[in-house]
Structures are given as structure tokens and as C-alpha cells.
Amino acid sequence: MHYKNLVTLVLILHGRHDNLDRQLLYYKNKGVNILIADSSNEEHNFSYFENIWTYKFFNGLNYTQKIEAVLQLVKTPYIALCADDDFIIPNALFNCVEYLERNLSYSIAQGNCICYAKESVETKNIVFKPLYPPLNNDFNESDPFKRLESFLSNYRSVLYAVHRTEVLKEAFLDAGKKISNLFLNEYLTIFIPLMQGKCKELPILYQIREYALDSDDKTSDNLGTILTNKSYKTEKESFIEFIVSKISLATDCNAEHIEKFVQDLITKFSQSKFVINNPENINFKKKVGKLIKYFPLIGNKIIIRNREKELEKRLSKVVNTSEDLKHLAEINEVLRACSKTKNI
Numbered sequence: 612m613h614y615k616n617l618v619t620l621v622l623i624l625h626g627r628h629d630n631l632d633r634q635l636l637y638y639k640n641k642g643v644n645i646l647i648a649d650s651s652n653e654e655h656n657f658s659y660f661e662n663i664w665t666y667k668f669f670n671g672l673n674y675t676q677k678i679e680a681v682l683q684l685v686k687t688p689y690i691a692l693c694a695d696d697d698f699i700i701p702n703a704l705f706n707c708v709e710y711l712e713r714n715l716s717y718s719i720a721q722g723n724c725i726c727y728a729k730e731s732v733e734t735k736n737i738v739f740k741p742l743y744p745p746l747n748n749d750f751n752e753s754d755p756f757k758r759l760e761s762f763l764s765n766y767r768s769v770l771y772a773v774h775r776t777e778v779l780k781e782a783f784l785d786a787g788k789k790i791s792n793l794f795l796n797e798y799l800t801i802f803i804p805l806m807q808g809k810c811k812e813l814p815i816l817y818q819i820r821e822y823a824l825d826s827d828d829k830t831s832d833n834l835g836t837i838l839t840n841k842s843y844k845t846e847k848e849s850f851i852e853f854i855v856s857k858i859s860l861a862t863d864c865n866a867e868h869i870e871k872f873v874q875d876l877i878t879k880f881s882q883s884k885f886v887i888n889n890p891e892n893i894n895f896k897k898k899v900g901k902l903i904k905y906f907p908l909i910g911n912k913i914i915i916r917n918r919e920k921e922l923e924k925r926l927s928k929v930v931n932t933s934e935d936l937k938h939l940a941e942i943n944e945v946l947r948a949c950s951k952t953k954n955i
Contacts, residue, residue, distance in 0.1 A: 614705040615642045617712070618689040618773065621681055624649040625674075630695040631655060633949035635664075637942065641701045648681040650674075675796055676787035682780045690776045696729075696821035699771065700938050703817040707773035710811060716751075718808025721772035722817025723929045729823035732946050739939055742820060743767055745928045750810040755862070756872060759805050763876060766885040769810065770797045771818060778807045782857070789853045792837065792846050802854045802873075806861050816935045819942055839881065851877065 620643050624631050631647065635657075638645060645664040649655055654668050667684065669677045678692070689708050693699050707720035724742045731738040748765055752758040782803035790796065804810075837843045855870045862869070930939060 614708040614712070615644070617687055618691065618704060618708045619644045619646050619685045619687045619776075620699060620704065621645075621685070621690060621692050622647045622695060623674075623677070623692060624651060624655070624695045626651045627695050628655050629949065632658070633945050634693075634695060634698065635659065636949065637698055637945045638701070643701050643704070644687060646681060646684060648677050650677050673787070673791060674793050675783070675790045675799075678796065679783040679785075679787045682776070682783055685776050685780075688776055689773055690779055691773045692771055693818075694771070694820070696823070697771065698819045698942055700817060700819070702934070703813075703815050704773065706813060706815055707817070710813060711773065711775065714809075714811070716809050717811055718775045718778045718804045719769050719772050719810040720813060721769060721811075722813045722815035724818040724820060725816070725926065725929055726820045726822040727942075727946070729821050732950050737943050737946060739819070739926060739930070740822070740922060741925045741929050742822070744925075745814070746812050747814045748810075748812045750805070752809075755806040758809065759802065760876065762801065762805055762810060763880045763883075763885075766880070766883070767812070768797055768800075769804070770800050772800070772810075774800065774804055775808070778804050781807075786853065789849050790846075792843075792850075794837065795846070795850050798850075798854075803857050803861065806858055816930060816932075816938065819939070837881075 620638075622631065622634055622645060624647060628651065631649075635645075636659075639659065639661070642663070645661075647655070647664065647666045648669060649666065650669045650672050652670065654670075655666070657666070660666075665684070667681060669680060672680060682690070689711060691699055691704060691707075703722050707722065710720045711717055723745050725739055726742040728738045728740070746765075746767065748767075750758050750762045750765075752761055779800065782799050786799055790799065837847055851870070851873055855866065855873050858864075858869050858873070859866050930936065
């Protein structure tokens, strides 16, 4: 498939070298152009390396600086970022490229995402779960401001989506001087790319992510905190100023109008369900579950079985073809193999 030559998969590494080893085992002989962006304290020692892979060592750079730097090295028209503990399925990657090739008004494409529990890798069964409900959104409004509003009202991260390289380069250009908060990088992949083009979610299995309670996105303050906590005042203002300046360059709109639009949009988003978890918002099933668990033995068995059925039902909406099952089986095998090697 000629789409292989049009996209670069950037693997983002910082310190977790075992994760990179298992990623490269998965991508071995799959024909994926890979660029490894490593900001670890020491360079990685490779046991295997393909000629369509590239390794760059960025010691001393923070996340934003590293992404800005590595983007300048990408020669293909499309790019996808991938964290070192995740997997993007090659065929899905190429399908997204194909969609963008056929739809020139779009700048972003991705598919559905599931996750596996990190703690389950060394147990009897690796547990795969839906990370989001299956969506097939098409953010195709012709007005870029309305498109941004629509996207943030139906938010899902596009940090690891397939992007047009030149658009993502522009989004991160000079960002290393302005942005230092890890969490804000996710939003750099939204504003300029959505202003430049439309966004499509394809009904395909695209990514398998590791879910861990100690990961950076779980331990970093979210956007709601960043926008409301006084200690983040300078970072917030710098981020908004950066976004406003980028949009001003891309449109003919008045800078004051753009600033008000961005301020209002971010404030509204920071108060939405996508960044705020309300402990009082417990659905009916959870309330019933809390009652059942007080009945010894049988109560817990009922809860466990109901959760298993619910999980199977939700997962089947995303993993629904024989090819999908093959992808999960292969990733399961890679995780198992690398876990055994690690424990020897």
C-alpha cells in the first residue's frame, strides 16, 4: 500500500526503554516509517533496527521542545505521535492517511481507541477495555470558529491522531519558548489544526493505550485546575496568548475578537464534563452496585459478572471484526513476551 510512504509514526520516549523495546517488536516488519524522539538521560541500546526507522536523542528538552524539534525532521506529508506505552495499529494509520488524501479539506483523522490495564499485563488475563464510547464524529463545519466550538463540545483528544505534518509543525512552531506544562500540549494539537481543516473520526479500531493510575496524565493537573488555580496564572496567560497569536496569523479577524473567543471557549470547556469529574454524578447502575456489594459472597459475584458482561458489550462495539481480534491477540502476545523477558 503506497500510503505507508506518506506517514511517519513518531514514538515519544522518555526513560521507559522497556516500553520502546516492546513497541519496536510490535512494529517489526510492518513497513511503518518510525521516528523515535528520545529525551531520556541516556541513549537507547537497540537489539534490532530497521532501515526505515530513525532515532533522535533530545537529552535536556522538555516535551513541547522535543515535539517542536522532531516535527522539523519529518519529511512525510502526514504524521502521528504515539506515547511509548501505546500502540497505533498500522492498517488503521494508513486508512487515516488514505482518508486525508481523498479529503483535502480535512487536517485530522483518527479512529476508535481502547486501552489495557497496566497492572493486568503480569496477571493471567490482560484486560482490554473501551477508553471512550465508539464515535463517528465529523467536524466538518465550514466556519473554523464554529468547528472549534463543535469539537470542544464533543471532545476527544487528537494528540495521537493522524495530522497533516505542515499544519502540526505550525501549531508547535515556537511553542517550546511559551509552553512548559505537559498537559497543555494536548490542546496545541487542537486549535491550529481545527482552524486549518476539518476533523474526522473513522469507525475503525485505531489505537490501544496503556491505562495506568501513575501515568503523567493522571498525576498532572488538568485544564480545569490550570485555568482556575492562581498558581497557573502565568502559564494560562502564556498559553492563551500563544493560541491567539497563531489564530491571528491564520485568519483576518481582529485580535481582540480572537482573544475573547479563545478565552470564552477555553473557560466553557474547562467547566465541562470532559475535564471535571463530579463525584455526585453517580449513575443508577453504580448505586445498585453499591447496595448489592453489601450482601456477602453472592453480592460480589453478581457485581463481577455484571461488570464482565457490560465490558464485553461495550468492547464489542469497538472491536467487532476478525481483523480487530487479530490485532488484540498480537498486542497481547507482545505484552506477554516482553513482560516475561523483563521478569527473567
